[in-house]
Amino acid sequence: MKKNKGTVGKVLKLIGPYKYLLLLSLVFAMISVALTLYAPILIGDGVDVLIGKGQVNFPEVFAILKKLAVVIVLTCVAQWLMNLCNNRITYRVVKDVRIKAFARLQVLPLKYVDSHPQGETISRIITDVEQFSDGLLMGFSQFFTGIVTILGTLVFMLGIHVQIALVVILITPVSLFVASFIAKRTYTMFQKQSETRAEMTSLVEEMIGNQKTVQAFGYGEEALKRFDAINRNLQTCSLKAIFFSSITNPSTRFVNGLVYAGVGITGAVFAMRGAISVGQLSCFLTYANQYTKPFNEISSVITELQNALACARRVFDFIEEETETVDQKDAVVLSQVQGEVKLVDVSFSYQPEVPLLEHLNLTVKPGQKIAIVGPTGCGKTTLINLLMRFYDLDGGQILLDGNAVSKVTKDSLRASFGMVLQETWLKSGSIAENIAYGNPGATREEVIAAAKAAHAHGFIKRMPEGYDTVITEDGGNLSQGQKQLLCIARVMLKLPPMLILDEATSSIDTRTEIQIQKAFQKMMQGRTSFIVAHRLSTIREADVILVMKDGNIIEQGDHKTLLARNGFYAELYQSQFAE
Structure with a gap:
């Protein structure tokens, strides 16, 4: 019952801003009740003037009936006004x-x-x-x-x-x-x-x-x-x-x-x-x-x-659920991001008793293409979540251009990244609105240019209303590949200083994937990029390949170096391309 009382207190606090309406409602309630209670007195007086058979004081009866009619009308008006106040509150x-x-x-x-x-x-x-x-x-x-x-x-x-x-x-x-x-x-x-x-x-x-x-x-x-x-x-x-x-x-x-x-x-x-x-x-x-x-x-x-x-x-x-960690008062607003990323002794786990990333260290230079590979559950997507600060670290720190991400505003941090994920998300609205989701002020020409760069322009033009075609929630009337092309176009329109591609071409056919990879290469020029991929053919051109296993980076280097080392990466690569 204590919780019940606490809930009542919260409800009353919500009603607080409308106390004048509440007061009006109570006034009209009192008027309505007073008039309702006055009516029986009039009826009682009417009974008392019915003295006996043939002895009715009609003038008095009519006077009482007039009063009763006025009381009934005023009661109805007071109740209507009271209900109006109650509805508004x-x-x-x-x-x-x-x-x-x-x-x-x-x-x-x-x-x-x-x-x-x-x-x-x-x-x-x-x-x-x-x-x-x-x-x-x-x-x-x-x-x-x-x-x-x-x-x-x-x-x-x-x-x-x-x-x-x-x-x-x-x-x-x-x-x-x-x-x-x-x-x-x-x-x-x-x-x-x-x-x-x-x-x-x-x-x-x-x-x-x-x-x-x-x-x-x-x-x-x-x-x-x-x-x-x-x-x-x-x-x-x-x-x-x-x-x-x-x-x-x-x-x-x-x-x-x-x-x-x-x-x-x-x-x-x-x-x-x-x-x-x-x-x-x-x-x-x-x-x-x-x-x-x-x-x-x-x-x-x-x-x-x-x-x-x-x-x-x-x-x-x-x-009252706990919100994301609030930005510090002196949090830095990122501008002119160069894209230098450092992970210093980073540790993180979703559940305290199940460790995932432990004492992870990494240095990424501005403009580098970093590929992250490894078996399922090794921590690839978790690393991306930490870069975007969707989760806070258990230990260590991540630095972006020398600034600890914990001391950077979340909005400016996330605005510095463009993401294309394996799981696509589209809203109910036109195709143009979905492409311009991260940049609502974009012109139609800019939207079309981004769609062409993502090789989505062709199928969009075949839609009934072209770029004005309204798609259902989560793009239910599009194929998975088409949805992913729209998500790629969305990032190409915004082009932030850093990119995250998490299995970005997983739902696209091989021919389109080759075209998209060319578009990606152009898009990634001069931008720090993190590429999560299972298909190792897509990341051979990366500057650095990070090989993760059980939450740790066990190998790093370019494609040729890692193959020559004949370690875990070579084993993964050969398992995909062995005859």
Whole structure:
């Protein structure tokens, strides 16, 4: 429950900027409740002027009806204005939460993205925020109005007859106990429901994104079993949550019945003694009904709020996730990068108990082409991640033009590199927009020139709308090779001082690869370049080849030198080209 209170505090902090709207909402709620409570008094007065058969004071009745009509109209206006304020507060708060969540997503360290399913993150930003929105809106619409109604009704009842009002006050704690008892149990159930829903979202997202692989390996039946297991778990969680939330209303209605019966019996006794009039008794019974009604609404709202708070906590946990290491105040902004890179005693591991890179040393001169080869899992891509500072070092330091990358702004560091990775990524939008992703201000002529350099111009012109052809998310309507050509064109458009090519031509046919390699050679002139490759034929022209194994550089030199040494590189090379 402490965590629950903490979540409520965070919600209230989010509402803080809209306190004037909240104040207005409370004012309109009070006006609406006051007018609603004034109506039974008018009805009671109307009953009292019905003196007997044939003895009706019609002028007084019509006067009361006019007042009643005005009260009803004003009540409707006050409720409309209150709901308008509540809607504005809710949707502005939810907008702020979504912006905070998406902003946090942009600065999360790569280790968070690698260790959490994408579906779970999507569920937190979209589904959980939506559930939080629904609960918050219901809370504003009914919670405050209900509390004001209860307090106002008590004041009016005490003003009419104290003893009958005391009957209501004495029975009230029973309703509060019932609501509290159920609320404590529903929170954990709704939290479990939210977590299971996120698990299902993650599985569905995984299956949709990899449907070709699922079908190719006949994984459909196994996927269905996994989905069925999660679905059954969700069914169990939901049934428990719905069961407890559904018994709230009948339980409070039972207590409300006790209140109404208590008022009716006590009021009848006092009416027979002449202590109150029949009209006042009728007014009291209406108040008793109005007094108990908010308990039904509040108990229902509490259930929704428990669900909303459970979702809100998951969203807040995400927003409060540790971000990337912040740039130091005196961080250097790189300009005129020459491309000299030094690794001094670098150590790094993804998990402390599993060492990867240990005491790595390397010196790269400006403009050199550095190829990195080695078996899978030896640390090639990890080295690239460290150069880009996607991960921070465990020990040692990396220097760029004499500046430790830990003391350089991340934006200027990453802007100094152009990357073409084995895994392509394209956004939903036109082909021209995707090529200009890193340089939105580029002209159409510059985009076309970059596409020609990447040998992508030909297939782009064959597309229905050419460079204005809209491609689906992640380029679903393009082949893997075409997607990689667009990624290469994206880098060729920007041409930063350093390049990283991580299996950049892995999805391209041999003929196009030869053309791309020529384009790369031109692009890499005068630029420090790091080339990760499994196909050793692509890196024979590199100035220095680094051979990595088990997180260490075991050999380095040019192609001829390493072949002549007849070591691990020669073994790798001969395994690819042996007859």
